[in-house]
Every structure is written in structure tokens, then in C-alpha cells.
Amino acid sequence: MILSYCRHNHSHPDAKAPALEVRDLTAGYAGEERPALKGINLSVPMGASVALVGANGAGKSTLFKAVSGLLPLRCGTVRVFGHHLGECHQRVVYLPQRSEIDWQFPISVLELVLTGRYVYAGWFLRTGRNDERLALEALAQLDAADLAGRQISKLSGGQQQRVLIARALAQNADLLLLDEPLNAVDANTRHTIAQVLDAIKKQGKTVIMATHYFDSQDKRYDGAIYLKDGEQVTDTGSRAGHEGCDHP
Amino acid sequence: MMHFLTDPFHYIFIQRAVAAAVVVGILCACLGTFVVLRRMSLVGHALSHSALPGLVIAYLLGFNILGAAAVATVLAALLIGFLAKDEAVYEDTSIGMIPTVMFALGILLISAGKSYRDLSAMLFGNILGVTAADLNLIMLIAGVSLLALALFYKELKLLCVDPDYAKTIGVPVDLLRYGLLLFLALTVVAGIQAVGTVLTNALLVVPVAAARLLTDRLGVMMLLSCAFAVLAALAGVFASFYLGLSSGASIVLACALIFGGAWLVRKTK
Numbered sequence: 001m002i003l004s005y006c007r008h009n010h011s012h013p014d015a016k017a018p019a020l021e022v023r024d025l026t027a028g029y030a031g032e033e034r035p036a037l038k039g040i041n042l043s044v045p046m047g048a049s050v051a052l053v054g055a056n057g058a059g060k061s062t063l064f065k066a067v068s069g070l071l072p073l074r075c076g077t078v079r080v081f082g083h084h085l086g087e088c089h090q091r092v093v094y095l096p097q098r099s100e101i102d103w104q105f106p107i108s109v110l111e112l113v114l115t116g117r118y119v120y121a122g123w124f125l126r127t128g129r130n131d132e133r134l135a136l137e138a139l140a141q142l143d144a145a146d147l148a149g150r151q152i153s154k155l156s157g158g159q160q161q162r163v164l165i166a167r168a169l170a171q172n173a174d175l176l177l178l179d180e181p182l183n184a185v186d187a188n189t190r191h192t193i194a195q196v197l198d199a200i201k202k203q204g205k206t207v208i209m210a211t212h213y214f215d216s217q218d219k220r221y222d223g224a225i226y227l228k229d230g231e232q233v234t235d236t237g238s239r240a241g242h243e244g245c246d247h248p
Numbered sequence: 249m250m251h252f253l254t255d256p257f258h259y260i261f262i263q264r265a266v267a268a269a270v271v272v273g274i275l276c277a278c279l280g281t282f283v284v285l286r287r288m289s290l291v292g293h294a295l296s297h298s299a300l301p302g303l304v305i306a307y308l309l310g311f312n313i314l315g316a317a318a319v320a321t322v323l324a325a326l327l328i329g330f331l332a333k334d335e336a337v338y339e340d341t342s343i344g345m346i347p348t349v350m351f352a353l354g355i356l357l358i359s360a361g362k363s364y365r366d367l368s369a370m371l372f373g374n375i376l377g378v379t380a381a382d383l384n385l386i387m388l389i390a391g392v393s394l395l396a397l398a399l400f401y402k403e404l405k406l407l408c409v410d411p412d413y414a415k416t417i418g419v420p421v422d423l424l425r426y427g428l429l430l431f432l433a434l435t436v437v438a439g440i441q442a443v444g445t446v447l448t449n450a451l452l453v454v455p456v457a458a459a460r461l462l463t464d465r466l467g468v469m470m471l472l473s474c475a476f477a478v479l480a481a482l483a484g485v486f487a488s489f490y491l492g493l494s495s496g497a498s499i500v501l502a503c504a505l506i507f508g509g510a511w512l513v514r515k516t517k
Contacts, residue, residue, distance in 0.1 A: 005418035031336040089418040105409040106464045119417040
């Protein structure tokens with residue numbers, strides 16, 4: 001019997017609900033009175049590929065953190081596949097720009113990618129052979145199968161990014177929140193990651209990718225969400241949606 | 249040579265000391281692995297100092313010494329965890345503050361109680377003085393702590409390597425942090441009789457640090473740490489028996505020698 005990490009035992013997605021629905025979201029960091037995000041309203045349909053556009057400090061990473069449960073909401077609601085935040089842990093994966101991973105920790109690449117399967121094992125159970133197979137397949141998709149046995153402390157920046165995306169694939173999430181995954185990686189890695197992202201989109205998964213620049217002709221995206229100074233704006237930079245908490 | 253090693257075992261207090269040394273060594277090494285890898289090396293130091301008020305109260309009121317130390321260290325561990333949860337209070341600030349306050353409370357109690365009893369065994373350890381009741385408590389703490397480590401090994405590993413990811417998949421990371429602190433507090437209590445409150449942290453950290461120099465595989469690191477900690481603890485028992493030296497100091501210096509050896513091996517590789 002699997003003892004899930006959350007009490008909801010991982011609800012299945014509601015087929016009619018959007019992949020992500022955010023209503024009147026305000027969120028901020030502890031110790032800071034001013035919210036980092038204010039009055040965010042958005043709805044991303046299942047299978048869409050959306051760019052989250054904004055300059056540094058616009059609130060892109062903060063929005064991802066709020067949606068993935070790393071940052072408590074001050075007000076508003078976040079629903080993922082029709083369920084409240086925290087009911088669909090295995091279906092959402094957040095790939096941060098600057099991960100808090102301890103790259104000196106003494107484990108191999110395969111072991112790190114296998115942590116993407118922990119959400120399915122839950123408490124007390126170890127990951128099995130099937131999990132290992134899926135982790136190796138994910139690494140192969142990123143052209144990183146040869147890294148499986150290598151210690152994570154021996155990876156370059158580009159290899160680290162490949163391994164983290166492989167873990168996201170191993171988790172088999174349906175909503176991927178990617179924080180500038182093509183930033184600060186070499187051309188080969190960028191090409192491989194772009195191919196993998198195309199494949200993910202073809203599988204019908206929903207991808208929201210944070211980026212500084214957005215070209216409306218870019219076929220990778222079905223649309224864009226714009227953020228500026230923690231608020232939602234239109235593509236021309238004017239404010240969108242309504243702000244503030246109904247229940248501060 | 250064999251007589252040198254086997255003769256002491258004719259004494260029941262030596263049998264108890266060796267059993268305590270082996271159990272405390274294994275416990276400290278296993279828990280110490282997570283302590284070192286989570287960069288919490290100073291926490292063990294902090295918690296061991298926090299035991300002082302518990303020890304003094306137990307002396308003054310005639311309670312069980314290790315039980316009182318357990319209450320004091322667990323209280324300190326919970327306070328450290330509680331304060332560190334607030335992002336405005338850095339974890340190292342919390343670690344630096346709580347034990348100093350606890351130590352000050354211990355000193356205040358000593359002066360207020362006008363107790364002149366010798367606390368050196370508690371401060372610096374006396375492994376040859378382990379009683380049957382002490383050994384039972386050490387075994388109980390080790391059994392529960394090692395079982396918890398085995399059950400939550402996968403989650404603890406993830407907590408060390410990527411706490412944010414752990415949180416996003418629903419692992420209750422705060423609860424795990426508290427749990428780790430709780431078992432660390434109990435381990436410190438188990439180590440007090442062997443190496444004393446002041447030196448317990450060395451048994452938690454130094455064997456693991458030595459093993460870390462020799463391997464980059466977690467499982468091997470844990471096994472090596474256990475071997476080093478048990479070896480050092482046994483060295484302390486024999487040094488104390490044959491030479492009348494302080495067991496705590498002997499154990500810590502044996503750990504340091506092992507670390508020095510590991511460092512040389514790494515440098516000559």
C-alpha cells in the first residue's frame with residue numbers, strides 16, 4: 001500500500017478544468033510587508049504552452065513558487081487541474097532558475113533523477129526497477145544516459161540543467177513550470193532541451209515557461225502572460241485584472 | 249596483544265562500556281551523516297551545551313540525569329527549529345542563541361543552587377561509569393533513532409539534497425527538520441555518558457567528516473563513518489581503562505587521528 005505524502009492521495013485531474021487557474025492571487029515573502037505578487041488572475045488550458053514574460057524582479061519566479069506550494073498565498077486561490085494546491089503534487093513540477101540543490105551531496109545522477117519518482121513511492125517504500133527504468137529513459141531523452149553513474153558534484157552547469165529536466169520528465173508531471181530553462185546553458189544543451197520541450201508539448205502536457213523575451217511569432221508558445229513589478233499587465237505594459245485582496 | 253584486548257572484558261563495567269561505545273558510535277555516525285551533509289555540524293555542538301540546565305536540575309532534585317538532559321536538549325532542539333522557521337531569523341542565529349541561553353540557565357542554576365558537586369563526568373564523559381540503566385536508555389535511544397533513520401532515509405536524503413523539491417512533492421519538510429533535530433537531541437543524550445556534553449559533537453561530526461574525505465557515495469560514507477566512530481569509541485574505552493585517561497577526550501582525539509589519516513590518504517591519492 002502506498003502512503004502518499006499528502007492527505008488527498010493525489011487527486012486525478014478534472015478533465016474539464018484548466019491546467020492552472022489563478023484567481024486574485026496575492027503572495028509575498030516572509031518578513032516583507034509588500035507583496036511580491038498582487039491581484040494575479042489567469043487561466044491556462046490543458047495542453048497549452050504559455051510564456052510567462054517579464055524582466056528580472058517582475059515576479060515570474062514568485063508566481064511559480066506560489067503555484068508549486070513553495071510560497072504561502074496571502075489571498076486568492078490557485079487550482080491545478082481543478083484541484084486545490086497540494087492535491088496534485090505528482091502532476092506539477094517546478095524547475096527553478098537557481099535551484100537550491102546541494103550539488104556537493106554524495107549521490108549519483110541516477111539517484112537524483114530517481115527522486116522524481118519519490119512522489120509515487122510515498123512514505124516507507126523504496127523506488128523500484130520500473131522507477132529506475134523511467135529515470136534512465138528520461139536521462140536518455142536529454143542525451144545524458146552516460147551521466148547516470150556520475151556523482152552530481154562532477155556535473156557542469158549545462159549537465160546539471162539536463163539532469164533536472166530529466167528528473168521533471170521522470171516525475172511524469174502534466175504541468176511543467178520552467179523558470180528560464182534555456183538560460184546560461186551551452187548551445188548543445190539548449191538545442192536538446194528545446195527538442196525535449198517540443199516532445200513534451202506533443203504529449204499534450206501543459207508548459208509555462210518564464211522568459212525575458214517573447215516573440216509573438218514564436219511557434220513554441222500558444223500565448224503569453226505578462227508580469228511587471230509583481231502585477232499582471234497586457235502585452236503593451238498596461239495593468240490588467242483587478243488588484244488586491246478581498247480578504248486581506 | 250590478544251590479552252591486552254581481551255583481559256578487560258572480564259569486568260562487567262568494561263562489557264557495558266564497550267557495548268555503549270559500539271552503540272553510541274554507530275548511532276552518532278548514522279545521524280551525523282545527515283548532520284554533516286545538511287551543514288548542521290554546529291547544531292550538535294549547540295544541543296550538547298543545551299543539556300546543562302537539565303543536568304543541573306537533575307543533580308539538585310535527584311532526577312534521572314540522562315532523562316533530564318533529554319528534556320533540556322529536546323526543548324532546545326524544538327526552540328531552534330521553531331525560531332529558524334521564521335525566515336527573518338537565520339538558522340545559524342537560532343543555533344548560536346538558544347544553547348548560549350540554555351548554558352547560561354545551567355550556570356545560573358548551579359550558582360543559585362549552591363551545588364559544589366563535581367559535574368566533570370557529565371561535561372567530559374566517563375564511559376567506564378556507564379550503568380545498566382544508562383546502557384538500557386542508550387540502547388532504547390539508538391533503536392528508535394536508527395529505525396526512524398531507516399524508515400525516512402529516502403525523505404531525509406531528499407531534504408538534504410533538494411529541500412525545495414521535497415516541499416513541492418508534498419514531503420512535510422518542517423516536520424522532517426523537527427524530527428531530525430529531535431533525534432539529534434536524543435543522540436546527544438546517548439553520547440553524554442561516553443564523551444560528555446562538551447565533546448559529544450565531535451563523535452557526531454569528525455568520523456563522518458573523515459569518511460567524506462574518502463568516498464563520494466552516501467552508503468559507503470555511512471558504513472565508513474560507523475567503523476571510524478566505533479573504533480574511536482573503543483580506543484577511548486581502552487585508553488580510559490589502561491591509562492586512566494578521560495574517555496571523552498580520548499575518543500575525540502582518536503576521531504581526530506582518524507580524520508588526519510583520512511586527510512593524508514586523500515592528499516596522497
